[in-house]
Amino acid sequence: MSHKQIHLAAFMNAGPMGTVGWRHPDARDDFLSASYYVDTARLLEEAKFDMIFIPDSLAVPRSLGGRFDPAVRYGAGSPRIDPIPVLSLLAGATSRIGLAGTTSTGYTEPYNVARSFATLDHLTAGRAGWNVVTSFQDAEAQNYGFDRLPPREQRYARAEEFLEATARLWDSWSDEAIVQDKATGQFGRPEQVRSVDFRGEYVSTQGPLGVPRPPQGYPVIVQAGASPSGRDFAARWADVIFCSHESIESAIEFYSDVKTLAAKYGRDPDQLKILPAAAVVVGDSRQDAQAKHRAFEDLVDPEAGLSRLAYHINVDLTKFDLDGPLPEMEVAGVMGHYREVLEYALARNLTIRELGKWYGARTEGYLVGSASDIADGMQEWVDRGAADGFMVVATHVPAAFADFAAQVVPELQRRGLFRTEYEGSTLRDNLGLARPARDEWKNRAQSALSGETNR
Template sequence: MIHLGAFLNAGVQGTAGWRHPDASPRFLTAAHYVRIAQVLEQGLFDFAFVPDALAVPRSLGGSFAPAVKWGSGTPRLDPVPVISLMAAVTTHLGVAATVSTGYHEPYNVAREFATIDHLTGGRSGWNVVTSFQDAEAQNFGQPKLPPRPQRYARAEEFLEVTTRLWDSWADDAIVADRESGVFGRPESVEAIDHDGDHFRVQGPLSVPRPPQGYPVIIQAGASEPGRDFAARWADVIFCSHESLESAVAFYTDVKARAAAHGRDPDNLVILPAATPVIGRDVQDALARHEAFADLVSVEAGLSRLAYHVNVDLTKYDPDGPLPTLDEVGVEGHYREVVEFAEREKLTVAQIGRWYGARTEGSLIGSAADIADTIQQWVDAGAADGFVIQATHVPAAFEDFVAEVVPELQRRGLFRTSYEGSTLRDNLGLPRPARGEWKARRS
């Protein structure tokens, strides 16, 4: 059985999604996210996943003007209240939010996600990021992002502290014996007394151990340190690939790293991004995609790409090839761009238009065509499922649920009902034992 997540911005959808004639303009209202959550639960999705960044992008030309003008990377609502709202109107759908280890503290994050996990009966997930824009650093008193090794060193310690805080209460710590008046067992709650390079945290957490043990940990690192970090800490890896071959290579590499760290590779769910464009047939779907691409200006696409790679692309000739970039923000997206641009011989300007309307995963065609591609990737060892990105919301999610999900079910590839009560249950993941953090740390 494959797994399906949904990727949605808490704000505008991409650089052109908000312009689509079927897109809802209500992305700043609660009703918008209520509707999406209900559609995804109807489609039996494992989870909804909300990305985040802590700045209005300034990567293109050193100004936030392009991001504001074209809606590339802004506005963004705080994802935690958004997923809390979505959880409140659903019963089974998992809800995951992005929170950066760079500009938060472990105690706050541990408490926040433990609370959501309790209130949802075990349906929460945390997408761990280290941040990727200098503009984020500049909102927190730093002139630029720390180097990647430093960011991941902080993230390592952050995860250790967070998981130790979740483990600071034993599962049987609460007695709640009304007759004796004993509420809890003090011997089953412990301080963590952590004193490290980045954090000093006494503990214990003020929230009992989450129903899932640890909320589901999602990670998307594509760099060398990112892959190794994910292989040890992540339950779900969210990735992005321009070809089946690169997806297979990534899947094989990360599963092998998990095994080398003593983990069961089957307990690491790898879900590439995919952006379906559904038509009556391939020709109709291609025409729909071309109409979508026509909504993207070159500057809008370059603004989106500059935001992702954290590089000012105005420095380069728009009619020339993209030069090699030594230090980038999101390395996975950069590798996709390089792979596609070299294959298609694109200029910087052409890359911008393509990137602004990029449909990842090659899911363009009829519902049967899309199911064929999903099955091909899973059978080839490239994926355990997909994170579906919508070209426009909520209509593209509605179309996927109405057309592609039934096709996957007819083929026996996707559930016809939820299997369990927690997100871990539905992903087929075990509940971590208390103290598992010791095995996951570097």
């Protein structure tokens, strides 16, 4: 019997892992060294992961009490080093695994992003991915000369223009533009290179890009929107969606909604891979794994968890009674995180303080158990239409990834659910994604009419 193949990405900070992951006895503490990232990347490539995914933040969080003290004291969301040099380092240290990093559309320009990721795609022979974010922290805005973030709809309007401009820049060179004929002296075909001349309300660029078209056409586009605006944006632009759910029911709803929306926009839903977060704790038995997780939870200071939660939802939780419930809110930083946390809290009648303790060591998807238990859980989510694979979040680095690679990967392979060798040479090949033709952006860019008719 054939099974749907599971895709695996590795969520790895360019910095200390999680709120308390750095405290784990088996965690390496040299996150400012090259070997920290190189050794982990090689471990993940040996395990045949699809890609390494590096998130990012452009500020030291000040979400709890308006102070950065908790973030620094507990390592909650800080420090974060620049992911692009880290990915460049890994480009030379690996040969098959995909390398995806985060860049915000709010505080850079399309030309910068198009240039960086096209370069990375060439240097990796087609293994680059760009995680598109619109930023969710007022502290980030304040580092770039603004008092606060623009409203969500305005951030997505800018992102819409940003993606179109970036894709036009990638397409400014055709795949046949370079000749390099030493005998005639012709390097390139000018007729195969074109100006961009994009003028929008938020971004503008002339082009052409100073880098030839990427090997993948476009680097793989990753996005993590859970709000209506985010889902709509991801359904049109994303190749991979990173999401987070506290129940399989909410994951199934999200999966169905986004895939249906992608189809309404004329896309093949199978060309959009949805990877929920899975913070896996694996042990020799279920009891062993549960004991490991309890020991991990014991490392969490409630204030550290609250600092992490406040950072993710961009709400100062100190303005509420910490011994009362988490209130309903219409606006939060990462709406997906807020909705799942509220769902969890309501189901268990938790106070905000109790949420802090839990959130500091939460395990999305409840994947705590033996290798067989973990594989059972992953298989159920994929079979029931909740996921195409998983973003594996290590509780501590690199040992948690090593445990997963040594125990869970062989079990998935034994069941025929995961590759034993890479299928192709590019990240798109291994994810089963088609290479975009030149001017594919025209099919993904949103018109006013499509925005009205599909939502």
